[in-house]
Amino acid sequence: MTPLQLPPGAPGARILGFGSYRPRRRVTNDELAQRMDTSDEWVQSRVGIAERRWAEPDETLVEMSVAAGGKALAASGLDASDIDLVLLATTSPPKAIPGLAPRIAHQLGAPRPGAFDINAGCAGWCYALSAAADAIRSGTARNALVIGGERLTDYTNLDDRATAIIFADGAGAAVVTASDEPAIGPAVWGSDGDLHEAIAIPPNETGMSMAGQAVYRWATSKLTDTLVEAMRRAGVGPDDIDVFAPHQANLRIIELMAKRLKLPDRTVIARDVIRAGNTSSASVPLALSALLESGEAKTGDVALLLGYGAGLTFAGQVVILP
Ligand SMILES: CC(C)(COP(=O)(O)OP(=O)(O)OC[C@H]1O[C@@H](n2cnc3c(N)ncnc32)[C@H](O)[C@@H]1OP(=O)(O)O)[C@@H](O)C(=O)NCCC(=O)NCCS
Numbered sequence: 001m002t003p004l005q006l007p008p009g010a011p012g013a014r015i016l017g018f019g020s021y022r023p024r025r026r027v028t029n030d031e032l033a034q035r036m037d038t039s040d041e042w043v044q045s046r047v048g049i050a051e052r053r054w055a056e057p058d059e060t061l062v063e064m065s066v067a068a069g070g071k072a073l074a075a076s077g078l079d080a081s082d083i084d085l086v087l088l089a090t091t092s093p094p095k096a097i098p099g100l101a102p103r104i105a106h107q108l109g110a111p112r113p114g115a116f117d118i119n120a121g122c123a124g125w126c127y128a129l130s131a132a133a134d135a136i137r138s139g140t141a142r143n144a145l146v147i148g149g150e151r152l153t154d155y156t157n158l159d160d161r162a163t164a165i166i167f168a169d170g171a172g173a174a175v176v177t178a179s180d181e182p183a184i185g186p187a188v189w190g191s192d193g194d195l196h197e198a199i200a201i202p203p204n205e206t207g208m209s210m211a212g213q214a215v216y217r218w219a220t221s222k223l224t225d226t227l228v229e230a231m232r233r234a235g236v237g238p239d240d241i242d243v244f245a246p247h248q249a250n251l252r253i254i255e256l257m258a259k260r261l262k263l264p265d266r267t268v269i270a271r272d273v274i275r276a277g278n279t280s281s282a283s284v285p286l287a288l289s290a291l292l293e294s295g296e297a298k299t300g301d302v303a304l305l306l307g308y309g310a311g312l313t314f315a316g317q318v319v320i321l322p
Contacts, residue, residue, distance in 0.1 A: 006139065009137050010139070010178035010180075011179070013179055013183070014179035014181070014182075014183030014319075014320065014322070015129075015184065016176070017073070017074070017075025017174065018075060018285060019067075019072030019289065020171065021067035021170060023053040023055040024059070025053060025056055026052075027051060027053070028050070029044065035158075036160075037161060038161045046250075046252070049277050050274050051277075052167075052277025053170055053276065059169070061090060061093060061100060061150070064169070064170065065088060065090075066104055067171065068147060070108060071173070072147075073145065075175070078143055081111055083105070084113045084114065085115070086104060086114070086115040086145045087117075087132055087147065088100055088149060089118045089120065089124030089149075090280075091119055091121055091124065091155075091280050093117065094151075094154065099115075099117035101117050108145070120307075121307075121309030122313075123307030123309055123313040124148060124307065125282070125285055126284060126315035127187070127313070127315045128146045128148070129146050142177070143176070143178075144177075146173065146176055148171065148280075148281035149171035149281065150169055150171070151169050152169060153167065155206070155207065157207030167280070168278060169279065169282075171282050172283075184317065185233060185318035188233060189315035190226070195214065198211045198215050199312070215312070220257070223306065223308055224257060226314055230306075230318055241264075241304045242297070242302050243269075243288075243291060243302070243304070244261070244267055244270065244303070245270035245287045245291070245306075246284075246305070247283050247307045248270065248272050248276060248283035249273065249278045249283070251273055255269075257306075268296050268297055270291060272286055280310075284305055302318060302320055303321050305317055305319060
């Protein structure tokens, strides 16, 4: 058999820059309490969300993703023409066909890159980051743009108090490139498909349903081990973690995970859920962008990431921040 050639690849991959887009319209709990039987006190105490952003008609998934991707490109110092892979993690495309990554790449001016959408629930961006890093390490790509974008309000019954208080819109992105020093650790990813109906759009319905308590139990009982394993595989421990940025679904889950991991007091914990709500695939890059913009997170910080959600899916990894 004739052996095939493989490209030389790279020792590792790293993130060069982040970008984000938050829709203009803020929706407070008090506003929601005017249209459904809920209260600011209930939402803040159970979920930790104070407000969220809902996209207006002109803030389409493509426009939000292009805005976040453009900012990530600007932060990276690369040009759109350097990008040869564009990944869009999303669970809320307006149509099944076509995927949106090619159009987003085109609007950004990237010439004919590999481009595809990834639907791995709220874990999508962490899956996509790992896929991009692996493509770069194997030599399939040189520079990747990894976007998490959602218009979850298109798939949420905005009068259903169980879901309307939680889900929201936005986009976050990062540019990933080759690196001699690995700065994106191995992903620990997996799925529990026996729970596939826990977060789903039921037959004959247009809005999402979520078995909140079941997902809460799953997240708090099964995912700490994933985080521990992600640290182990990257060769770091809890004391090395400068930033903890798990999926922004529920503040109580975030705090509980941080406590179980015994992260040091100095670790900065992402609490973007308070003002962004649950933006699914966008939540981790949105949270990291905010921490870097505010100066709470710094270049060179070691960050522990985790995505989890519909599927049910999960993916965690350690990265060094740009
Ligand atoms: C969704 C979630 C916030 C609900 O909180 P909870 O404490 O489990 O609340 P429950 O669903 O048990 O409901 C408790 C009561 O509050 C009521 N309730 C539900 N939503 C309410 C709201 N928005 N306002 C006021 N009351 C509400 C329920 O009807 C129920 O009333 P009852 O006791 O009279 O039957 C919580 O389960 C959760 O965050 N789960 C995990 C979600 C997650 O991590 N998703 C990630 C992947 S996307």
